[in-house]
Amino acid sequence: MSFNLHSIVISNRGDIQEEFGKIGVDKAGSAIMAPKAMHRLIKIYDLAPRQANIIKQEMLSKGGDAAVARGTVDASVEKTDVLMMGTEKQYRAVIKKLRMQPFGLAALADRLEEALNNLAGRKPRELACRDKKLVLGERTLVMGILNVTPDSFSDGGRFYDVESAVAQARRMEAEGADIIDLGGESTRPGHTPVGPEEELNRVLPVLKALVQEISLPISVDTTKALVARRALEAGAHIINDQWALRADPEMSSVVAEFGVPLVIMHNQQGTEYRDLMGDMICYFRESIEMAERAGIARENIIIDPGIGFGKTVEQNLEALRRLRELDCLGLPVLLGTSRKSVIGKTLDLPPDQRVEGTGATVSIGIAGGADIVRVHDVKEMVRVARMTDAIVRR
Structure with a gap:
């Protein structure tokens, strides 16, 4: 047989x-x-041996397991990370037991339950962008990049005046963009920082024209609270903060006041990590807590892994490969890889020849759970997104 x-x-x-x-x-x-x-691997950082030993014994008692550092059993190590291994059913049984344990394990049980619930998947929902709506989760949304700067790495100076910027926004809208992301300060390596007044002089005239002539939500890419406030007063719909509320202490209160969606991007000085994805998730948790303390609703927060920021080429590729690990936060993911140096260095190509490499990262990103992709080449990436959606989305 x-x-x-x-x-x-x-x-x-x-x-x-x-x-x-x-x-x-x-x-x-x-x-x-x-x-x-549903088998899950969940990593917990910096537990005391007595905490780790309880977790391991509880997982073993339910048919799962937990990997700990050598020396945990006899407490000859001060701390250990723990890699829990089990089915969702086993985790939920262990969570019930941990809630009855001392040493802070009841709080850990709450965090584990939250992660499990988030890993079940994000259901499609509406994102309120003031007078406009975006539906997250039904298909990948495409954010078109509109730089009104003289020195952006890919298109600096091309759309520096109002007329050409509006024409480009109209073109992206016609090609299928869902959002326009307007930026007035370059973030390329070695860029020259500009003050808020100069950034406003670049952004506001274009923004005021766009809200009159473009039907799409307009996102403003800024790290400065004054720029965010003036942009929101002029009709912007979303704030995209590449320093995740850390560059300007007033940013969180401005976003909370206007009640708009906020993109928080992972960023750091240097490329040193203890654990790339673990450090990234810790960074996001801290920024989410900052946002919520200021009154920003969690459902208004979008996370961006920050490809090209504070990461080597290999770290950027690893973040793309492991993008699904961000699911434990339960938040929409925006991915911005368009024409970036990780593509140029991998393929040895200049910015204007990176469309195919961008397409590969967009497709992999969508398969890894990205809800929004931020791109220069809207027409091509809309096609990539639709084809990838047909394969991976239900």
């Missing part, structure tokens, strides 16, 4: 429910078995 079998790859509840449906499993059985099919 010949047997046919193969391995099933699943990433979410929808995948496993589809497989159950093919077999003919009843709904009650599907609900019971789905948590058993």
